[in-house]
Amino acid sequence: MNATVNILCYRSKKLSNGENPLMIRICKDGKKKYQSLGVSVKPEYWDFDKNQPKRNCPNRDAIIQIISHKYNEFTNQIFEFKTSNKDYTTSVLVERVNKPIKAKTVKEVFEEQIQRLFDEKRRGYALSHKQFLNSLIAFNKHLDNYFSDIDITWLRKYETWLRGNNISTNTIGVRFRTLRAVFNVAIKEKIVKAEYYPFENYNVSKLRQETVKRSISKDDILSVISYPYNEENIYEKLSINLFTFSYLMAGINFVDIAYLTCVNIIENCLVYFRKKTNKLIKTPLQTKAMAIISKYHSNENPYLLAILSAICLTLSISSNWVP
Template sequence: MATTIKLVLDGRELSNGKHRIYLRIIKDRKKKNISLGLESKKDHFKNESFTKQHLNYQIENELLLQFKARAFKIIRELQLSQDDFTLENFEDEFRGVKNNNRLKVIEFFNEIIAEMIKSGRTANGEAYKDTRDSLVKFRGKDLCFQEITPIFLEKYEVFLRENGNQNGGIAFKMREIRAVFNKARKRKLIPKEPYPFEEYKISKLKSNPIKRALTIDEFKKIRDVDLTKYPHLQEAHHYFMFSIYTRGMNFQDMMLLKWENIQNERIYYTRSKTKGKFNLEIIEKVQEILDYYRAQNRPTQYVFPILLKDGMTPQQIANRKHKVLSRYNKKLKELAKIAGVDKKLSSYVARHSFATILKMSGTSVEKISEMMGHADVNITMSYLKEFDNEALDKENRKLLDL
């Protein structure tokens, strides 16, 4: 009986409203579904491909074609090499299990990076490249998964410290190595045991947060700064104030914000990092900034002149983001100096400042957490630690008045 391959949508809906995409192989009236690591809304997947409504549909459709071509190639090779084969034989070949004893970490890193870039997650891919390159410097290109032990991770941590990395940067790299390790386990490329991260705890790498948020007085200085003599800083000032006034919207989401997201005096958008949905009132200061950019009448769908044309590839978007963000942060430092604020201003300071200023103004942590779209109030608390320290210091100074 012929062996058939088909791309199918899982009938079970995930918590995010999407469904997993499977490669289904049917042989001798038996079937096996193999997860491809892709998801889609039910009405965004038809005839074994993503519709135009699916984000990055062209890129991910190309991935589907590659998966299917690979499946057919494996079937042909199995048919030529043996009289018969099982669905398990096919899955092992498809997942590359047959060489799992000496699976190379760097080769698998490269595979994951390629998948990220093809699916439009260019920034994630670049971050994984940094960790990959760091591992190559430490151990070389022939590192195998079985060599990653708790002792290996401890020695790698020492290597990173010797090269100027602090706890935050070390934890970031360790989390990426753990993520790659977990992907290899999930795809059954390596055995589930031994698992080095049971013993080596990334949570021990607690970073000392840098003071990022503005005080209320500093915020007012930035808000009211006179830029008459510095017109080249107007755009940076707009971006910074827009971010604060829109509950700390980050640069990525501002870059992708489209005019279609603005309806009925509200802003509707999905946060890139967490996929949380936001529905914001357009307050007066935000409206002034929007009116300024609408008057430019640029021939694109984007609100801000960060992406200058439609239809850019993920790599072009990533390159443009890097260029504009670097220029923006440089101008913010100049802006702070002119405003008389002795603080290293950056795009991320706006998000921290939004949370801290509201806390100083009496808003509850729970409400701030909800406004920022945090899944856990503890995340919000980490934003507000510096405020808590200042508040405690102020209370402590009352001893001097006794």
């Protein structure tokens, strides 16, 4: 059932100046909702039969213009709901009129998302979004279009273009999952309507290809750990010790190792947030791992292992700088 919209002079409420507020009344499914138009008139200047100001009403033209503008906003939104075959309540209708969809291009949303990731220190993820944005621009020539323009046909053309440029299936899958994630952000922030979401009928899961397992055997790991490096070759020695530390500490990656400080050691455990996912990790400190920390840690450097310098910590705290 469609809503009905009426303008009325609200006689049940009288303002201190003796005027009654003008209200817009929305009726749907037996429910009524009122919203003030922000203007008021004295009852003697209002035609209650025609629900409009009388000819002698002060500021009549301006009041009629306000009424017409707000009435058109509601009726246009009702028509939009009807054409998209989407049900709604009076509250949803009022909210959509008062908080309309913000017009932002695909490029603008991507750039905001990239900056947000940089602000969150998720540099790797931000750079992958930036690389993907460049790919979209290369394909589409520009991204000044809106998310509603990205439909199934557009997605198929982009996939065909990527394959024509010899991009692997798994890389295509990563890019489409990134696009899907940013599209969901746009929906959540009311930049695009949910009914334009194209991934309901576009199967992203098909863009995944089994790859050869790249894990190494335990014997290979032990051969690296026990490699007879030259003590005078500091880089070879550091590389092997970092590999050993990572293996002993549940596969901690290089970036997270580089940022470890004394505050990450709590009750004989290594406790840190992953730079990539911001997930909390807690791992018991192995004796040999602690020995590696002791070998490289210096009181002159706040980091546990001598990868970054003290200046890096100062810069990362005082700004958004990320090495």
